[in-house]
Amino acid sequence: MAADCSPAFEQLARRIGSFSCASVEPVVHVRDPFGLANWTLPVVEALLIAGAVLALVHAIRRWRRHGDPSNLAVWFGAIVYLAVTEPTLFFSRSLGLPDTMHDLFAHNVFTVQLVDDRIPLYIVALYAALTSLAYEIVRSLGGFRRNVVLGAICVGFVHHLFYEIFDQLGPQLRWWIWNYDLSLNQPRLASVPMTSVFIFAALGPAALTLLVRLFVGRRADRGEPVGGWSLTWRTLASGVLVPPLIAVGSLPSSVVGDDNNGAQAVVMWLCVAAFAVVAVPVLYQQWRATRADRSAATQAAERPWFAVGYGSLFLVVFVVLWATALPAYRSATGGVTSDGTPIGSLPYAIGCLVAAAVVLAGVATASSPAWARRPSGAEITEPAPQASSA
Template sequence: MTYTYSEAFRRLAQELGFADDPIKGLVHLRHPGELANWTLPVVEGVMIGGAGLGLLRALERWRRDADPNLLAVWAGSVAYLMAIEPPLYFPDAFHMPEYLRDVFAHNVFSVQFLHEHLPLYIIALYPAVASLAYEIVDSFGVFSDNVLLGAVCVGFVHQIFYEIFDHIGPQLKWWIWNTDAPTNSPSLGSVPMTSVFQFATLGPAALVLLAHLIVGRKVDRGETISGRSLAGRSLAIGALVPAAVALVSTPIGKLGERFSPRAALGGSSALPWVVAVPTLAAAWRRSRATTVSADAATTGAEGSSWFGVTYGSAYLAAFGVLWGKALPAFRAAKGGVTSEGTRIGNLPYTIACGAAAAAALAGVATAGRQPARARRGLLRAGLRAARTGSWGAVRR
């Protein structure tokens, strides 16, 4: 049977410019030069490159440091995507409620899946930004003190990086939000506040918390995890994230019904700032005041923060260029809409996110070593030594 777009999706695709093209199959490739504008292949490269680097870093930590947590976050984020994205594209097949149908439409990129609904760069976005947020928070040693607090900090760091992207995408025709969908109101500029709270903040926090509960606790008990077990646990993590998001979002929604949806969602999105900023600042000060022996420092995952600093810096530099491209039309916009008919984001909030992201990267680059993390590294080194018999390499 031939697949056809729904009426609402066709309207969104018409605004993006591809509604009249023949509907492609499950996988379709395009030349990057044929896309709507040059920014589309750039954002593809940023996200796909970040996912690749994040996977390399996760494998490095697992093989070298016996630390599978980052790999669980990486794989779990992909499982999370597969749990939430396809139902939004095919609501009839998944019996989705009316308010979750045709919430948005992606533009067509170089690599597309699922009849033009899902670009490859969106698949890459999940592990790229989640891994970056986890690596930054973990480099401060927050998880050694409090896993729940560490998850909240990841939600904050993910928000500040992701919203730089979220507030420019609709203007540059990367995707379009359906303003008729009830879940997309209220909004902050072009971005629904549900996206800021549920997707940019709560989802990554839940992902990391579940990764530590399902994978991290086993490692902290000194147990090893096989590749098959890690794969199964990562699938479970991804499958449980939507339930965790729904569990937390329900009382927020009730609060919004009683008072104001904007206040409830805005306050919920701002709370991680209130918690994470002083937490990360205190962790950075502790790291600067603490000296750990070189032997201990190099046994743990903290021996290198190349992924957080390198990819985080490249991410901010790339989006600096992209925002430079967007600013002229942004300034000339009237009523929140550019001359090309695309909606603009909220610039002050984006600047605040960019400044916070730059500060986080500066903190990672200048942080010292955390004693708890070094002890964790010694534990893992001890486990490796027990398996290999090379105890001479483990010294205090």
Template sequence: MSDLCTPTFAGLAQRLGFSCDSAGGLVEFRNPFGLQNWTLPVLELTVIAGAVLALVYAIVRLRRHNDPTNVVLWFGAIAYLLIIEPPLYFPGAFGISEHVDTMFAHNVFTVDFLWGRLPLYIVAIYPMMATVAYEIVRILGVFRRRGVLIGAICVGFVHHAFYEIFDHIGPQLRWWEWTLDHPMNQPFFDSVPLPSVVVFAALWPMSLAFCVQLFVGRHVDDGKSFSGLQIVGRTIVVGVLASIGTAVLPLPATMGTTISGSTTVGGFIYAAELVVLTVVAIPVLLGQWSSLRKDRDPATVRYANPLILRYAAVYLAVMVILWLTALPAYFGAVDGITANGDPIGSLTYTVLCVLIAVLSIAAAATAHPADLQRRPDAVAPGLAAAPE
């Protein structure tokens, strides 16, 4: 589909090692051993396995406990993806090419959609990572005790930590390439656009979690049931409103950039938004963990999901291994560029995110005293722990 190969995308594709003209078809399959490097299939397998696990858990949760929250979260994330991503890949086809040029290009993976624009693992990473972050916050009881907004902020914070570990290594390993001079990518935080660090890592999952909890989760907590048609309808609403929320939440930074004419000003506001989320989330998560550890009343509503926590630990382990293998080239980089010509992310920020992610998993895993976890009456009937 050469008519969709804009000069910007063609240049990004060439730097990633494939031809825009030869990336064809709505769906394309490749040999996983013939990709750009060995890290691509490892990333694919890790993320897709997590998405499948999250979907299986969501279905089991719905069937056994009449709780559609995870189903709506999973498919709501997919709905969000289908609304947000295609216009970014084909701005001309959506009539926005005069305002938005190609912002980035993914490398080609084992399974790709939309003429090499959308790898299957990208489809999978939305519901996978949203589920991991949401479940950690849910296990800690934040939504039930602190409300929809505070819970959503905490989801955005946790998601940010998991996502940025991936975000800061992707360009170096040629998982994707950013358009460096695109105004919507400015300013850069090492190899990552600061808008991506804030919007796609923190604000979109916050928006999604807010909508899921507002339209489904809080009602399930109150014992309400939903019909199949209601679940489908609310999933669509969640996807649409989460997309709108992702446009609304960064407005202070967008307006700041427009009014000042400076991406530096916009970057400062983006960073300030992230700081606000962090300042709110950290004491809430710590407070909830401490409160649950001290509360030994068996009548207290408790929720556990050891399956997703174990997957989250596996995901972190894989990311750490990939980072370790990339360190020789990282430390050999000159002016932020490796000997192979690839940009490097921030190792310091990644280590901080790994620490937050590890502590988040540990907090969720130890939130409930061991003696209560073993007692059958320690979990409220509507929020029974997932089978291991």
């Protein structure tokens, strides 16, 4: 894979950090977290790695307590999806892919780097943490009770909300850099290509969820045990088949032509809007149904500690990160800060953050116990004493 560390890629990566083709490690490269490009790198790294660990713990608990390995399949399926996708992007030359696929972007160097220093560990954690978070939010609201396709779309929508808060900030803080000379990175929303806004933020997680629900979730819902080799191959298949599903879902933007950026932007925005148009009423209806159905709340028998707890932590940390980036953002000229980094869309990130907070509030209130949902002023009726037997 050394041939893929071209002078062009090294030059791209050096614009945001200290990457060097001469010092890469083939498997793992560990650096001093205090010696990175800026203090935000170890912060986002710790946040997402912690999220992946918490998501894994939650998935194992659900499998053991409820016999449902779906969360576990989502966690590992996301890792398989990454393993199929990311190396293809970074080692396109060795794989003989077209020139338009070379040097699409470059990550900065973080504390832990993998595979010739191309993939930071936090990116692996990102796939597992945010996909698991979006899946658990939708599951907690009963989003899979009606229709597996609708549930998958809801996961794509929720994932988009959290991901774009991160996606719109990363380039400014030197977490990664896009190569804007390539047609695949056009059109853009501020500094972020629309392929990331739509495909990576919404379509990919929806595709993975659909596959996991078809291969694993439906069997678990029927009470059929899924484990061992059966769970392994179903999880692997879920991750491996995501790219083909993405290719199908991307056809609307492909048919307008790679050179027609305006038409591609319109089509991709329509696709993003379609996710919202479908997901918002479904999530709202399921929230109302979950609150009204005490038996469903009783059957859940668990508090959404991972969804609400980690989701809230994610939003709080990114409010702080965005706040620290605001001075450079506001003084940027032509979409570029004085440090030479492109800015994202703050209005879009704020919209996503507010919507994500509303979704988390919905999960918290839908799962609250019956006594917490009693209207203020409602009287408690004590059970009548039973007559004692003679």
